[in-house]
Amino acid sequence: MRSVEEMDPISVALAPPQNESPEVRQTRILMERAAKAASDEIDAQLNRERQQAKRLPKAVKILLLGQSESGKSTTLKNFQLMCEPKAFTSERASWRAIIQLNVIRSVRIILDALMAVSATRDFAPTPRSSYSSYASRDSLRPDSELLALRIRLLSVLELEDVLKRRLATPEPECELPPSSVAQISTISTMFRRRTNKEVAVNSSVEWKSAFMRDGVGRQSLDTENGVDWEREDDPGPMLHARCEDMQKLWGHSTVRAILERQGIRLQESPGFFLDELEVVTSLRYAPTDDHILRARLKTLGVSEHRMHLTDPNGAITRELRFFDVGGQRSMRAKWVPYFDDMDAIIFLAPISAFDQTLAEDPSVNRLADSAEIWRSITSNKILEKTNMIIFLNKVDILEVKLASGIRFADHFPNYGRRPNDYDSVSRYIRKHFQAILKQSSPSPRMFYCHLTNVIDTKSTAFVLAGIQDMLMRFHLKESQLIL
Template sequence: MVKLNDWPHLPTGETEEQRARAKKIRCVADIPIVPSPCSHHNPSDEIDEVLQRERKAKEKKRPARKVLLLGPSQSGKSTWLKNFQLLYAPKAFHAEIGAWRAVIHLNLTRAVNFIVDELGTPSTSVVSPTQRLQPEFPNVERLRIRLAPLRQVEISLSKCLSVDRKAMRRPMSVVEELSKSESINHISIRGGAVWKGLTKKASFNSTISGELQQTRSLLEACRDDIIILWSEPGLREHLIERGTPLPDSSVFFLDHAERIARKDYVPTDDDVLRARLETIGVEEHHITMEVGDAKQDWIFYDVEGSRGQRATWASYFDDVHAIVFIVSMSDFDQSDPHEPQVNRFVDSITLWRSVCQNKLISNIPMLLFLNKVDLLHTKLENGTYFADYVQDFSQANDAKSVTRYFKKLFMATHEKYSRKERSLHVHITCAIDTKSMSLVLKQVKDVITLAKLKNIDML
């Protein structure tokens, strides 16, 4: 008869140490632990282990947070997305630096070629129609010859970044003609996730690797002449007078040509944020959080903002947790790049109204970004009058007053045309200012996370 104080009885040949080791092995193998009637058993330990396994299983199956990025062309959606990745997935962001270098080189090269072409085209004010160069830039003819290799650099980079085998096989004349047809306002390539594998592809594809190495060498050889061209007195004013001012990103890269055109150039975070890419169609971006809510997946649908593509937006309205709508406040004096007769300010408010009144997204939280406040301030400071383009504006011609007007107008439109009462979060931003954007994006992340939780509760 076993006495009470002898319990538990250890079977012959089995020690406490052996039993603990067996328990550990079962835990590692994820085998349910069945307590032996002849062993010490702590119900609390078993419950903790079960809860831990369930929590890990839920984390693996945790659904991604889905966000729809909407707004007119060139409003800053891609820059907004790059800021989000830089803040919450910095390792993945910096892993793509090699591919961004090629994009930045293409941006710089197209800007230089555009300037050379503009200076070689007589304006309407020139008396002689046969005059090729403006007399105030006597050095341009020499620079044109010395910078001629950049034509080949632009073509090579365009082909490599397209990741299009058919484009790689096109006759040079065809590719060159396609390159010439793009304006300086579209110094970009087609966006998407495929081109970001360029660095990896280059290591396995000797053709791409060789072309990229050659473009870097040619760009470095032309570096001094690029600097001389950009330092020509009166050049920037001349382009403005002709109605062909350079985009802010082009000005930035030209200002930093001495650094960017070096063969050993490595892009900075600021360089990548300013690199121009044109979204074609709908791009799906998957970002896995590396900081904060680690391992949580986010999916961003970056939708092309051109007027001809907006009919396709509705198919992406379903099953998203929030909509981020981005407007460029500095484009009030510009026309739509695809439809010159349409003012971009009018187009922005018209598009915002249609999104607000869409019944498919009546329950989805909206986050409105009134972007490019820095460029708005510069434009107004340089003497452009907002009231010349927006007739009902009668306030002071400064960034504070214009920004207040934008915010009031867009909020009133949302209140009037939204089918149901819902939350609207408005932010005034400069997308290339990483410090201020980090603060804004943290708020955005919290709003979207809360919206997602509410959606789950409603199911």
Template sequence: MPTVSTSTMLKQCRRLKAKLGLAGKETNTSEAAVARAAKIRSAKIDRKIRSDWKNEQKYIKLLLLGPGEAGKSTLIKQMQLIHGEALDLQEKCARIPYIRQNIFDSMVAILVAMVEFDIPLSSPAAKERAQRVLNNSQVCNPSLTSKDILNSRFLSSPEFFDDITNLWQDDGVKMAYSRSNEYQLLDCAAYFFERVEIIRQEEYIPTEQDVLRCRVMTTSITETRFSASHENRGQPVHFKVLDVGGQRGERRKWITLFDKVTAVLFVQDISSFDQTLREDSQTNRLLESLKVFYQVITTKYLRSVSILTFMNKIDILKEKIERGANFSAALQKIKDEAHENSTNPSHSEYDRQIYQRLHEILAENPYDSFEITDQDRKNFCEAFPAPDSDHNDNQSSLGRKLSKLTKKISNTSLYSEMNDEVIKAATYMKYLLKQIIDKVEKKHHGTLHYCDSEFRCYEFHYTCAVDKSNIKKVIDGCKNIIVKDYLMRIGLPVS
């Protein structure tokens, strides 16, 4: 091994130290650069968070609540059409598979009900068509999923549309349809059955009414944003509406959305007095709706939030009662069901207490002794949609003016011709909701407007969610109340 002089070793040590010193400087420089980059990214994220928060403060948050199939999603669509942009071609065409599925599901439901009710089809040809429809359903193929049916080739085939057209003309099918309150049938069934010849065309593009009436179950939280003018503010007001599924399994999601809500839009189907829940065939839909309303107004997280109630499907209510449905008898059954549930140990103590209070309210306010006034008649008739007033998506300016004139004339005619039993049923439902509020709040201010505090108010509106003019009028009326509440909450003066 060669010897190395001391001086050489010292030189090598100095070189090594120099290298190590340089490496240390490089390491320090690299760490400093990483730290600076991280600081820049952090500042950028902070600015984005502040910007997003600032933008969010511009939006008034509304929560759309109510039981399943009350019409919440239809109401959201109307808000988009009224205050947002019109549906584009892609959005309309995306609904075609769902419209076909609505037609298919409705006919399957009727055919199954015919078997249960022992209602025969009128001819061997009709039986063959019915069997073909059922063969493509979950009735004969339990392994089929809803997605399988949605994408089924049968639903776009000529045979499918021929089968539906012919079956809808069958007397047995019509008889089963007249008893639709006894099983689960989509509200849009008859509407789409009557339009099959249009829907089957290759060039078919859904109208706004088709999109509004198309039923797609809400299983997630849907957020809709739109801007609207306000009578006392120069700038538009921005709204954010959150729609959550109303089925029992979906309601657990509601509580996650209660923070910073300005108002709750509660949608109630007042035509469902003689129907049961899709998810529970033993529970009356109207009783469930009253129970959900009670839960919403007593939720501590919403104690200072205004409740705007949309009493929906007044057109179906009229159709049912004029067809012979007995509202009084249905209410008696609802009262008995509430009493049974109040003592049923399978329900929680909380639910039993609600059912007990609902039974008391129904017992203390009998329907048969309830009377309506001229003002009640006027309020209902003014809300009721004129025939075919909004079914034309491409009306000219003259057409819209004629529609308004037609509606005005129709309302005058409705005032004198409307069945008093229809008005009484709708008015009584509004009265029941007010009685529930009185039980909860122990305060009563006026006849149409209830306030628990300077911030919480209750409003009631008759609605037909598929009628644009009706919903526009209601939303315009609610808008001013919502904005006023919002300004009061953030401490701004209200004129």
């Protein structure tokens, strides 16, 4: 009968080989000692890090919530610009490619809208190009100039696939495991099949390395060195060559009319750069801070971002840990596990979307949806002691809409006959969200509300500085360092 050791698979695996020679045995023993020493060193390093973490102040955990395209990613960039400016600057070369993708996507949306109009009618192109010369809806149709522009801009659309492939398959510094290679292959196939969909990356993928020159890391702050200008598939030269065509397309009166008829508002969308084509398509273009804040890259899943916050006197440093979760309806069920152990929630409500509906459900008004999300999180008992901060965001777009004559009361009848101006509407919305907090909160809490335009770095800096001070005070009070 076999002993317990003989039946134990671990003991069998660790047992020395049979008929082992003295030389092989000596080599094996030396290798085992080296492996154990390495393991012990790793354990000691982990223990030192744990001891050091105990001595450091507790990290401040902040959860960013809001529906899709509410401004969460832009808020994160603003915090990074304030807390980690060197890291922000080092990523300029990567954001150049994303801005190029944004431009190409805008062109694709326009050309798709033109084709949708063409597909509904059987007509020959006309030489007329002025929308004012069309008196009826039926006469809205692409003319010969637009059709010629479309043909010339097809080469620009092909660049989208080039950038998507690079985004899906970043060039690694080391060989990837088979599972990762299979995953990348799947993503690449998805991109090829869904070229008309918005580009999205998984939050766990380090995509920025795909657009950095080999050998240049985050420590480099020079965009000139970060971009491989000589790369054969760099979209820059082609976009520069087609800049005039893209400007003509965007400036064409018929295009503007068709987009308006179809309810497409590119100017209100994140990643809009068509008014700055000459700048963003210039040769050796380097994004500004403003451009990076406005760039749009959709992320899937939950991402964590760590930054360090130092008080004005430089005496106390706190680690800020931001958690950004997807805002699509299908993602909201995944928010709850992150409610526990959060110091603060920053909720973003894009109030300019009062006349828009959800992409996932056209029957739901976007501003009404934001109000319901706010109600659900403020009423959650898990978050009873969590500090709530709300950004009523995109006030710049709200002001433009109201000034253009779009009536808030047409979408929210309870607004009644109040003035249709920015001050009155924003005050009404602010009071509405404040009332929700008062009615829904399990216990009384302060209403920390800011009217924001998070792509405006100057105005947002004041808001974030106030939040920085507030978070510091919250944390110090919790640590009983202040009363």
